[in-house]
Amino acid sequence: MLETSKNKFSVMEETIAKQALHKAYERETSALIAHVRDRSNAIAELExxxxxxxxxxxxxxxIDGKYVYNFSTFVFDCATLVKEKWLxxxxxxxxxxxxxxxxxxLARM
Amino acid sequence: MLETSKNKFSVMEETIAKQALHKAYERETSALIAHVRDRSNAIAELExxxxxxxxxxxxxxxIDGKYVYNFSTFVFDCATLVKEKWLxxxxxxxxxxxxxxxxxxLARM
Structure with a gap:
């Protein structure tokens, strides 16, 4: 299938897309690290x-693969992240x- | 196979055996909890x-099953725990x- 301007990003758009994914990644992973630290301080027994x-x-x-940039799934990936409030x-x-x-x-669905 | 005094514990011995296993369990799990807390405070990134x-x-x-009391494997279980310095x-x-x-x-092997 030939790529047209409709189904690919300009260099600028791709940069914005990747930066946005990176921001979301930083938010989710920072929140997870903070949560794990909190839980760890409350560990009292093996359970x-x-x-x-x-x-x-x-x-x-x-998280594995969630933040890998992929143009063909970008809209859906972003909608998920917006719904989850990481983006x-x-x-x-x-x-x-x-x-x-x-x-x-999509994020409102 | 008939049990004789050689291959079973008296009530007192069984109590000592179970208490020893419990002490070792407490030592290993406390050390693990302390280690996880230390590591958690040093978490900086996803890796x-x-x-x-x-x-x-x-x-x-x-740890799963390691501290279940079993007379037939007790000598070997204890030797492992002594070797690991939990017992x-x-x-x-x-x-x-x-x-x-x-x-x-056995613990010195």
Whole structure:
């Protein structure tokens, strides 16, 4: 399939897209690190450790690959991140308005 | 196979055995909890979280079932714990001297 301006980003747009993903990544991972630190200070017995282990297993699975830039899934990836509040539409300013509308609409579903 | 006094514990010996296992359990799990707390305070990035996850995966696998009292494997279980320094021969005082000698010898292997 030939790429047209409709299904690819300009260099500037790609930079904005990658920076936005990176911001979201920083937010989610910082929140996770803070949460793990809080939980760790409250560990009193082995069950608390295994709770932490289960949490890390889930999060590792969820985060693995989540922030890899991929144009073909970018709208859906962003909509998920907006829904989860790791990404804001403001982070995506500079992308085409129709793409922002799609992301915004998907994030509300 | 008939049980004789050679291959079973008296009530008193079984109590000593279980208490010793419990002491070792407390030592290992307390050390693990302290280690995880220390590591957690030093978490700066995602890789540190995944290191913690790997550590907990290994420890969970190792500890699962390790402290279940079982007469038939008691000498070997104790020797492992003595070798790992979670258990001391003093914790086993009251058991038969020949059993203590076996545990001591195995722990040095």
């Amino acid at each position: 608390d450790l295994w709770y932490l282990h289960d949490l890390l297993s889930t999060k590792r699975y969820e 804001y539409l403001d982070d995506l300013q500079g992308l085409k308005p129709e793409m922002l509308s799609k992301i915004s609409a | 540190d979280l995944w290191y913690l996850h790997d550590l907990l995966s290994t420890k969970r696998y190792e 001391y021969l003093d914790d086993l005082q009251g058991l038969k001297p020949e059993m203590l000698s076996k545990i001591s010898a």
